[in-house]
Amino acid sequence: MAEQNGNQNGDGPTPPPICKRCNTNPSVINLRSEHMCGTCFDKYTRSKCIKRTETYRVRYNPPDTDTTPRRLLLPLSFGISSITLLHLLNAQLQTQLERTSRTGFVLLVMYVDESAIDPSVPTGDTSIRAVQARFPDVGEYMVAKLEGIYEFSHAVKSFEMGAAATPQQHTDWEGRLKELIAALPTPSSRMDVLQILRTRLMVELARKHACEAVLWGDTTTRLAEKTLAETAKGRGFSIPWQTADGESPFGVKFLYPLRDLLKKEVAVYVSLDLPTPLRPLCFAVPQEGEGEEGEGGRKKYAAVGKGITIDELMTQYFEGIEGQYPSIVANVVRTAGKLVTEGGVVRIGRCKICGLPRDGGGGELVLDAETKLGESSNREANGNGHGEKKEGSDMCYGCARSVHGAKTYEWPL
Amino acid sequence: MSPPLHIPASKLCESCRATRALISRPKTNQKLCKTCFLSTFEAEVHATIVSTTLFTRGSRVAIGASGGKDSTVLASVLKTLNERYDYGVEFVLLSIDEGIKGYRDDSLETVKRNAVQYGMELVIVSYEELYGWSMDSVVESIGKKGNCTYCGVFRRQALDRGAERLGINHVVTGHNADDIAETVLMNLLRGDLPRLHRCTSIITSSTSSPIARSKPLKYAYEKEIVLYALHKKLDYFSTECIYSPEAFRGSARTLIKALEKVRPSAILDIVRSGEAFSRMIPSQAQASSAKLSQESGMSNCTRCGYLTSQELCKACTLLDCLNKNRPKMAVEVEAGIEDEEASSSLRRGMEAMKLAEEGIVN
Numbered sequence: 001m002a003e004q005n006g007n008q009n010g011d012g013p014t015p016p017p018i019c020k021r022c023n024t025n026p027s028v029i030n031l032r033s034e035h036m037c038g039t040c041f042d043k044y045t046r047s048k049c050i051k052r053t054e055t056y057r058v059r060y061n062p063p064d065t066d067t068t069p070r071r072l073l074l075p076l077s078f079g080i081s082s083i084t085l086l087h088l089l090n091a092q093l094q095t096q097l098e099r100t101s102r103t104g105f106v107l108l109v110m111y112v113d114e115s116a117i118d119p120s121v122p123t124g125d126t127s128i129r130a131v132q133a134r135f136p137d138v139g140e141y142m143v144a145k146l147e148g149i150y151e152f153s154h155a156v157k158s159f160e161m162g163a164a165a166t167p168q169q170h171t172d173w174e175g176r177l178k179e180l181i182a183a184l185p186t187p188s189s190r191m192d193v194l195q196i197l198r199t200r201l202m203v204e205l206a207r208k209h210a211c212e213a214v215l216w217g218d219t220t221t222r223l224a225e226k227t228l229a230e231t232a233k234g235r236g237f238s239i240p241w242q243t244a245d246g247e248s249p250f251g252v253k254f255l256y257p258l259r260d261l262l263k264k265e266v267a268v269y270v271s272l273d274l275p276t277p278l279r280p281l282c283f284a285v286p287q288e289g290e291g292e293e294g295e296g297g298r299k300k301y302a303a304v305g306k307g308i309t310i311d312e313l314m315t316q317y318f319e320g321i322e323g324q325y326p327s328i329v330a331n332v333v334r335t336a337g338k339l340v341t342e343g344g345v346v347r348i349g350r351c352k353i354c355g356l357p358r359d360g361g362g363g364e365l366v367l368d369a370e371t372k373l374g375e376s377s378n379r380e381a382n383g384n385g386h387g388e389k390k391e392g393s394d395m396c397y398g399c400a401r402s403v404h405g406a407k408t409y410e411w412p413l
Numbered sequence: 414m415s416p417p418l419h420i421p422a423s424k425l426c427e428s429c430r431a432t433r434a435l436i437s438r439p440k441t442n443q444k445l446c447k448t449c450f451l452s453t454f455e456a457e458v459h460a461t462i463v464s465t466t467l468f469t470r471g472s473r474v475a476i477g478a479s480g481g482k483d484s485t486v487l488a489s490v491l492k493t494l495n496e497r498y499d500y501g502v503e504f505v506l507l508s509i510d511e512g513i514k515g516y517r518d519d520s521l522e523t524v525k526r527n528a529v530q531y532g533m534e535l536v537i538v539s540y541e542e543l544y545g546w547s548m549d550s551v552v553e554s555i556g557k558k559g560n561c562t563y564c565g566v567f568r569r570q571a572l573d574r575g576a577e578r579l580g581i582n583h584v585v586t587g588h589n590a591d592d593i594a595e596t597v598l599m600n601l602l603r604g605d606l607p608r609l610h611r612c613t614s615i616i617t618s619s620t621s622s623p624i625a626r627s628k629p630l631k632y633a634y635e636k637e638i639v640l641y642a643l644h645k646k647l648d649y650f651s652t653e654c655i656y657s658p659e660a661f662r663g664s665a666r667t668l669i670k671a672l673e674k675v676r677p678s679a680i681l682d683i684v685r686s687g688e689a690f691s692r693m694i695p696s697q698a699q700a701s702s703a704k705l706s707q708e709s710g711m712s713n714c715t716r717c718g719y720l721t722s723q724e725l726c727k728a729c730t731l732l733d734c735l736n737k738n739r740p741k742m743a744v745e746v747e748a749g750i751e752d753e754e755a756s757s758s759l760r761r762g763m764e765a766m767k768l769a770e771e772g773i774v775n
Contacts, residue, residue, distance in 0.1 A: 188676055228601065232672050232679050236686025237693070311681070313671055317664075321602075331604035336605060339693040357688065397685060401678055 033368035049088040052257040053339040056105040069106045073211040080243035090135040107139035116174045127283040145175035150412045175292035189402045203250040209317035221263035221405040224332040227315040235398030237359040353399035438634035470501035473586045478506040480520030482586030485649035507575045510539035512547020520650040538575035576624045588628040591635040594680045597687035598665045606698040613687040
């Protein structure tokens with residue numbers, strides 16, 4: 001808290017300035033050059049989230065339309081962002097109940113248990129009970145195993161191709177997931193593919209549990225990181241699908257209610273007394289020291305050099321930018337928001353990995369969509385050898401890059 | 414050819430399988446012998462040129478030559494390809510003398526040797542003759558800070574005037590894939606949609622200049638350019654400009670280099686994303702400022718005749734400042750100024766905010 005404050009303007013030992021909004025309480029945060037106290041910062045944060053979830057106000061419609069609360073899926077990673085989002089939506093629900101004795105939405109809070117691939121990660125049962133005890137009235141709480149993605153092979157095929165496929169028989173999903181991850185060539189690929197699996201699992205769970213939207217906890221900073229990371233992975237074409245509010249190509253809406261808050265602001269927010277701080281609920285974040293906010297239950301990047309991943313590199317990059325040039329972070333997200341996907345959702349076909357409409361990328365390193373690299377460089381450049389050309393043709397360019405050089409693997413969807 | 418002397422299969426060139434591999438291609442990690450590396454590099458530039466029908470037979474094209482590695486490799490490769498594939502293009506070297514002692518005078522000597530080595534005509538246009546100011550005297554007058562703004566504006570116009578003098582309407586420059594990837598990221602960071610729209614185009618022609626610019630090395634990695642120069646034993650000059658030390662070590666550049674280390678294809682992947690962005694920008698946002706100036710009509714600078722949307726062109730405005738011996742006027746770079754040049758001010762502005770280098774780079 002104090003460190004966020006002091007660092008900004010080099011306030012030094014002088015007493016904290018007074019909140020610019022209420023002019024009474026001491027400031028806890030210098031918010032884009034406006035000092036704010038805890039109460040005013042709380043109001044500010046709530047308003048940012050409310051603005052982005054206006055669709056889910058209580059509905060007063062004519063009797064012939066459906067006024068039952070809409071079901072929304074909230075993926076919970078126990079990071080600072082998703083916990084904050086849960087808290088803000090809980091507050092919103094409380095307000096709706098007080099005012100109207102009804103609610104506009106109900107949540108399905110979902111934690112993904114990734115202990116199959118990282119045994120050091122807790123299974124989440126105790127953590128989710130603690131969170132449920134704090135926010136008991138928002139809806140249901142569930143823990144899903146990441147390997148549960150294998151359950152959805154059938155559903156995905158019928159959604160994407162309208163084709164009937166044989167349902168997956170239940171055979172050692174955990175082992176198959178481990179094999180898949182182990183087959184991937186680099187830490188960057190593994191992190192990328194894991195992120196894709198999480199997203200696709202959430203989509204499938206949302207469909208299965210009749211949720212009309214997924215509420216992601218991404219902050220402005222996280223969206224900027226994602227924009228640059230996906231650019232660096234050659235997935236520029238799909239950025240709107242990964243960062244925009246609204247209908248996603250998966251047939252489920254995606255919303256990012258924290259898109260107007262910086263990560264560093266959320267980091268201050270979880271330490272506020274509201275009346276109890278949220279921080280102890282952020283189980284994925286080391287409780288001591290500041291700035292350890294690893295997203296999605298991942299470990300904070302300790303790796304350097306080749307061990308670091310593209311996503312971690314971007315997280316690190318924006319940590320630096322956010323401190324000194326917060327407007328640049330917002331700039332990136334605003335720019336991404338102005339991009340429009342080519343030809344809309346229906347085109348060429350889907351990437352079998354990420355499930356998004358393909359860009360006709362193929363599995364080779366290409367100069368551009370048409371021009372291949374010099375003859376000789378194609379032949380043996382990749383470990384997978386000759387089958388690659390065909391194999392890559394049902395993927396988007398970014399996914400083809402990510403699984404480039406992978407050992408034989410079986411894709412769950 | 415000497416018989417292979419028991420070279421283990423793992424040490425063989427992955428392309429010809431006959432000689433020992435000497436080079437690990439930075440772009441793909443492919444292990445190649447020297448000959449295969451050189452021919453692969455050339456084949457890729459050729460593929461870029463052919464797929465974009467960059468040149469027309471019988472035309473004269475100027476190579477913007479600084480004597481540095483990029484433009485020297487560009488000149489060498491274009492000469493090779495022109496002969497090998499019979500493009501039927503006449504290439505001419507066009508150099509700008511900014512008037513920086515201890516830097517440009519030395520690099521111009523390199524260009525003069527290159528002109529002889531490649532049998533190309535060379536034209537040198539100097540700031541001194543065009544504007545009456547050398548960069549040395551500009552820096553003497555305004556100091557080092559902000560001098561790149563002057564240099565960038567002057568260079569663009571100087572290249573156009575040099576091309577005009579040669580009766581040429583197409584200048585190729587040595588911008589490489591790293592430069593383009595950096596520009597894509599910079600334009601994302603500052604939210605510049607019009608530039609994001611055009612920065613990956615291989616050829617750009619704008620309303621503010623009668624001369625088209627193109628980048629045949631847009632898919633060539635900086636590291637491979639260095640390797641090509643090295644193995645071809647090209648004669649190039651490798652000192653950085655003394656007035657913008659570390660100009661290329663801004664944060665986006667550092668990020669690109671770190672990404673390349675993590676995944677070598679990342680540079681190419683960013684260029685590819687940039688090409689996708691170019692098609693994803695709504696038409697009304699593609700050319701905001703350039704369109705505005707088109708609507709208000711481009712006219713000739715009342716003083717020097719250069720195309721401009723204002724009464725005076727950017728160079729004459731800056732010259733006014735210099736001549737009045739005023740300190741640097743706050744100038745935002747006009748639409749149409751080449752991306753790499755224009756991005757330099759933001760790049761410098763963000764230099765302070767470097768990545769924790771020890772954390773990311775090694």
